[in-house]
Amino acid sequence: MTEFVVVPGLFTGPDAWRETAAKLAAEGARVQVVDLGPATDLDAHIARVVAAIDTITEGTGEAGEAGGRDIVLVGHDYGAYPASGAADRRAHRIARVVYLDTGPVQDGAVALAAVPDQGLRERLAKDGDTVGELPPPGREEWARWGSTAGVPDEALDRLTAHAAPQPLGTLLRPLRLTGATDGLPSTGVLCAESGATIGTVRMLLSFGDPTIKALVRQDVTFFELPTGHWPMLSCPEELADVLLRAAADEGTRLEPVGEQESVQSGYFRPFLLDVPEIPRERRGAIDLYVPEGGAGEPRPAVVIVHGGPVPEDASPTPREWPTLVGYARLAASRGAIGVTLDHGLHAVTAYPTAAEDVAAAVAEVRADPRVDADRIALWFFSGGGPLTAPWLREAPMWLRCLAASYPIMAPLPSWGVNDPRFRPADVMAQGGTPPFVLIRVGLEASAVAATVAEFVAAAEAGDAPLEVIDVPGAPHAFEGLDHGDAAREAVSEAMRRVLVRLDLE
Structure with a gap:
């Protein structure tokens, strides 16, 4: 049985993942969508994800054993930061990390990079206030935080109604990783309407981008969804199918430039x-x-x-x-x-x-x-x-x-x-x-x-x-x-x- 631990992105929580979680459960998987809630800093959010992982192993054997289950961590935009931190602390329990419309993060990275508005990002960094909160977008402002392509009006209303402020401390303090997850299998789920496609990744690889070169591994896969930044709302069942396939080690793998150059x-x-x-x-x-x-x-x-x-x-x-x-x-x-x-x-x-x-x-x-x-x-x-x-x-x-x-x-x-x-x-x-x-x-x-x-x-x-x-x-x-x-x-x-x-x- 595959266990999914989902870490929502900015301003969102379990409600946004309702349909995708239901589809995963209907296919026989178990799903926890972490309610990150208010926190003073990123470490507090990491601790909540770690706690969710630990509940999976309770009563299943010795500490650190997953009872035969594969734990797949899914991080959406900002959620990639607490997900990565939790994977670093429980690497022996994680089968795969899935990055949804976001990329892998490194030691020392600051989650402020998950804020899409460059101008706002610069102002927050300059202010340096780690105590306040970033208010959630209004009904007509979500497109500033990611493409809303494919999101029905009703779902956008629901997204707005359940949105929560983002504590600034979670965005401004750096992520600390030990390297325990180096080589851990991962999957990138790209959302084409956000501008991220497998073709784009291959082109960056051909340009010699060192970040993309590091992803040329057999245990790194990619999927592409023809939607915007919120696939859990725009195409929840398709997203669930992709997550199940990612857990099964499916997806597109990058080839070294010499092997893929002729077609890309x-x-x-x-x-x-x-x-x-x-x-x-x-x-x-x-x-x-x-x-x-x-x-x-x-x-x-x-x-x-x-x-x-x-x-x-x-x-x-x-x-x-x-x-x-x-x-x-x-x-x-x-x-x-x-x-x-x-x-x-x-x-x-x-x-x-x-x-x-x-x-x-x-x-x-x-x-x-x-x-x-x-x-x-x-x-x-x-x-x-x-x-x-x-x-x-x-x-x-x-x-x-x-x-x-x-x-x-x-x-x-x-x-x-x-x-x-x-x-x-x-x-x-x-x-x-x-x-x-x-x-x-x-x-x-x-x-x-x-x-x-x-x-x-x-x-x-x-x-x-x-x-x-x-x-x-x-x-x-x-x-x-x-x-x-x-x-x-x-x-x-x-x-x-x-x-x-x-x-x-």
């Missing part, structure tokens, strides 16, 4: 179009691909801006990725100077830094005597989408065009970032923006597709000059994965439209 790492595979091997010229943070005969009249430039976040120690760095180099060489083969660059988008909170880096790189490009400083196009990829907002808002006359390939056009719900400077849709809705060419893929993650839909609708409302090129059967970062005619034609046509704005075609 589009950026690192050969570019879908045959382009000339135009040599690279490195100038500081930028690489230039100059057409043959580039010493003549100054030429327009197409600046390729990568997405992210990308680990700071990624190797190769984005400006050397075959996909981005392919776009730069394609531009150069058609008469423009192609440029790739590296910028500092190493975390979802680093958009201001990345924006400064891009602006500095563009200034360096325009200063090159071979570049026509009055004919510049910027082309953004994936997580670089929010970086278009500053250029849309204050477009200089020399910026003839912007383009974006499968972009994320607003911070995703799981990021906890709401900086208004990086919301392109808000600018497009006002109109008066430069021409914009958008490559939209049909096999996009739903949370990302929602940001693109919002951007397109805003452009229509503002009568902004947006041209959309759809690639219905293509996935994110398709250039190394899909070499079919439709994908090849889409890239070629998008480049043509950009170069038209640069007076080249």
Whole structure:
């Protein structure tokens, strides 16, 4: 018999888990949903989870034996912290830890990271008050704490009615772990509408993210649910099924990069179009691909801006990725100077830094005597989408065009970032923006597709000059994965439209 010990997240308790617990029980499992209640600090919540674990072993044999039952700990957002602390103290009783729409936590981690609102997080950290409470959200405020996609109105009413304040001491004091759980089996249940997918995890792995590398183990599995941050309310039975499968050691396992790169790492595979091997010229943070005969009249430039976040120690760095180099060489083969660059988008909170880096790189490009400083196009990829907002808002006359390939056009719900400077849709809705060419893929993650839909609708409302090129059967970062005619034609046509704005075609 599998024993589930569920640790709820911020503001929630057993009521939110009512349907999922009932489904688990109907399938023969036993379930305890810990009522964390008020507490002075994280250790007090850990103690309550430990007590729940200990009640399972009462009367079943010697202390520390689980009576033949497998104990599966489930932590939802903040709940991952007390769950991890309890697993560390009772590691010999735990079969698996399940992280629901959250990630594993390390020794010294502070649960304030579970607060999705970056601005609120910074204010709480600065204040340092460990005595007060964080009040629960109102009925219309839950979306600030995680995507409410799929949650029925009745369930949202119930969530609000049963919400409890979160003691600040539980958020501001660090988690202390001994390492007893190192190597303990674990499962990540990702919620796609929050912006977390298995595809995203694989892409981060291909970028060399050390946190993801540590999860390449046979006892670490993943599941993905097509819902928001509250699956115990939006799809309780599906969540129960996933938890049962996790307990049975099922799920998707990550493969080392060398084994999975051929199907997941589009950026690192050969570019879908045959382009000339135009040599690279490195100038500081930028690489230039100059057409043959580039010493003549100054030429327009197409600046390729990568997405992210990308680990700071990624190797190769984005400006050397075959996909981005392919776009730069394609531009150069058609008469423009192609440029790739590296910028500092190493975390979802680093958009201001990345924006400064891009602006500095563009200034360096325009200063090159071979570049026509009055004919510049910027082309953004994936997580670089929010970086278009500053250029849309204050477009200089020399910026003839912007383009974006499968972009994320607003911070995703799981990021906890709401900086208004990086919301392109808000600018497009006002109109008066430069021409914009958008490559939209049909096999996009739903949370990302929602940001693109919002951007397109805003452009229509503002009568902004947006041209959309759809690639219905293509996935994110398709250039190394899909070499079919439709994908090849889409890239070629998008480049043509950009170069038209640069007076080249």
